[in-house]
Amino acid sequence: MGSELIYRGSETQPSSHSYSPKSVKPWASVTRPIHYLLREQRLLFVFVGIAIATLIFTVFPTSPAPYVAPHSRFTTLIPDSITYFPIETQQKFSSAHRLGFGSTNPTGKIPLGLKRKGLRIVVTGGAGFVGSHLVDRLIARGDSVIVVDNFFTGRKQNVMHHFGNPNFELIRHDVVEPLLLEVDQIYHLACPASPVHYKFNPVKTIKTNVVGTLNMLGLAKRVGARFLLTSTSEVYGDPLQHPQKETYWGNVNPIGVRSCYDEGKRTAETLTMDYHRGAGVEVRIARIFNTYGPRMCIDDGRVVSNFVAQALRKEPLTVYGDGKQTRSFQYVSDLVEGLMRLMEGEHIGPFNLGNPGEFTMLELAEVVQETIDPNAKIEFRPNTEDDPHKRKPDISRAKELLGWEPKVSLRKGLPLMVSDFRQRIFGDHKEGSNTNNASSS
Numbered sequence: 351m352g353s354e355l356i357y358r359g360s361e362t363q364p365s366s367h368s369y370s371p372k373s374v375k376p377w378a379s380v381t382r383p384i385h386y387l388l389r390e391q392r393l394l395f396v397f398v399g400i401a402i403a404t405l406i407f408t409v410f411p412t413s414p415a416p417y418v419a420p421h422s423r424f425t426t427l428i429p430d431s432i433t434y435f436p437i438e439t440q441q442k443f444s445s446a447h448r449l450g451f452g453s454t455n456p457t458g459k460i461p462l463g464l465k466r467k468g469l470r471i472v473v474t475g476g477a478g479f480v481g482s483h484l485v486d487r488l489i490a491r492g493d494s495v496i497v498v499d500n501f502f503t504g505r506k507q508n509v510m511h512h513f514g515n516p517n518f519e520l521i522r523h524d525v526v527e528p529l530l531l532e533v534d535q536i537y538h539l540a541c542p543a544s545p546v547h548y549k550f551n552p553v554k555t556i557k558t559n560v561v562g563t564l565n566m567l568g569l570a571k572r573v574g575a576r577f578l579l580t581s582t583s584e585v586y587g588d589p590l591q592h593p594q595k596e597t598y599w600g601n602v603n604p605i606g607v608r609s610c611y612d613e614g615k616r617t618a619e620t621l622t623m624d625y626h627r628g629a630g631v632e633v634r635i636a637r638i639f640n641t642y643g644p645r646m647c648i649d650d651g652r653v654v655s656n657f658v659a660q661a662l663r664k665e666p667l668t669v670y671g672d673g674k675q676t677r678s679f680q681y682v683s684d685l686v687e688g689l690m691r692l693m694e695g696e697h698i699g700p701f702n703l704g705n706p707g708e709f710t711m712l713e714l715a716e717v718v719q720e721t722i723d724p725n726a727k728i729e730f731r732p733n734t735e736d737d738p739h740k741r742k743p744d745i746s747r748a749k750e751l752l753g754w755e756p757k758v759s760l761r762k763g764l765p766l767m768v769s770d771f772r773q774r775i776f777g778d779h780k781e782g783s784n785t786n787n788a789s790s791s
């Protein structure tokens with residue numbers, strides 16, 4: 351074997367005996383490649399290759415900026431290393447995209463073969479009331495959505511119209527346990543929102559808010575995803591400032607029956623900001639005010655769902671206290687629009703997302719009577735503990751920085767919710783019948 355190799359080598363390379371400087375012709379270095387090209391039609395292949403390349407670059411010019419930030423809609427172009435860039439660099443690169451909400455590649459041209467893809471987004475609590483409407487919007491926008499939900503208050507029915515869609519996945523998972531997913535954005539909604547549900551197991555509510563939020567922030571840090579926390583107007587407690595601005599620090603009872611929720615969300619906000627400051631995670635915080643709409647839990651004790659279900663069942667509307675406590679009511683599509691603008695925008699927040707239209711409980715009862723049953727009776731009951739007296743968002747910050755404000759009035763939104771409730775109550779009598787445990791929340 352060894353002799354064979356030596357023999358072949360001596361065939362191509364002249365031995366030291368035959369070496370002569372005269373035998374090397376000066377033009378040999380030019381003619382040899384030409385001879386090589388002319389042999390076996392190699393030249394033809396070269397011309398064909400040049401022609402194809404010219405055609406591609408003429409017809410489909412590439413974008414001048416192959417770098418695309420993590421929150422661009424073109425995830426196929428994103429190198430993994432982007433997540434390790436300093437946050438200022440990420441913001442610089444991505445701000446152009448984010449400024450135009452939902453905007454895309456500035457040239458509008460995508461290289462051939464790179465299909466336009468949506469983002470990969472996790473929605474924790476996505477089988478719940480707000481989450482399922484958010485999922486609808488994200489899927490409609492062309493994103494791939496993974497819903498993570500333990501179905502404590504959420505229902506598969508809220509998202510089952512997406513089953514079979516390759517852009518949709520549903521994972522039964524409790525956020526207090528860690529989870530690893532490759533995603534671009536995390537909308538963190540998982541948490542029972544109504545007093546009936548969050549008081550049911552207060553320790554679990556705290557765990558969901560604290561450990562669950564820690565886990566999702568850890569995931570965001572690990573995969574370089576942007577994280578949005580759905581906090582609540584409850585962080586203002588029983589407010590001493592009216593209407594409530596984001597700069598107000600609140601008046602919260604730390605040892606009351608609502609504290610598992612209020613203080614849990616306040617801690618979740620703290621964690622969110624600490625991950626931002628300490629680990630450079632891109633975060634967003636929304637403080638959501640009372641929201642209503644189709645797919646709300648029918649018997650969750652929140653005042654709008656309570657009144658609507660009672661009026662439909664021909665039961666008296668239960669008003670707690672004197673009925674003069676106020677709330678603002680936001681239709682769910684307005685909230686979803688606000689959440690998406692916040693996620694895509696450049697501002698961390700917190701932002702109040704709510705409808706500033708203020709109603710007393712008695713005024714709300716009147717709107718429900720007008721919409722469903724003018725003869726519905728009102729029944730007064732003693733007020734629940736720690737029920738805030740006033741709640742009304744100041745949304746100037748969201749108006750100015752997100753260009754957002756609610757569009758749907760209570761009189762327009764309520765009938766949409768009523769038809770959903772009517773269908774669920776009279777089409778499915780298994781929905782619970784206990785509507786007694788209510789508050790103004």
Ligand SMILES: NC(=O)c1ccc[n+]([C@@H]2O[C@H](COP(=O)([O-])OP(=O)(O)OC[C@H]3O[C@@H](n4cnc5c(N)ncnc54)[C@H](O)[C@@H]3O)[C@@H](O)[C@H]2O)c1
Pocket residue numbers: 474475476477478479480481498499500501502503504505523524525526538539540541542543544558562580581582583637638639640641642647
């Ligand atoms: N709807 C409102 O008026 C309102 C107001 C303020 C804040 N918020 C916040 O918005 C978010 C969504 O509220 P909603 O009204 O849709 O409530 P919801 O109860 O309908 O939805 C919450 C979802 O989270 C899921 N969930 C709860 N604990 C979980 C856990 N440990 N692991 C995984 N999933 C879990 C539930 O099963 C449910 O699908 C909540 O974080 C809530 O605090 C809502």
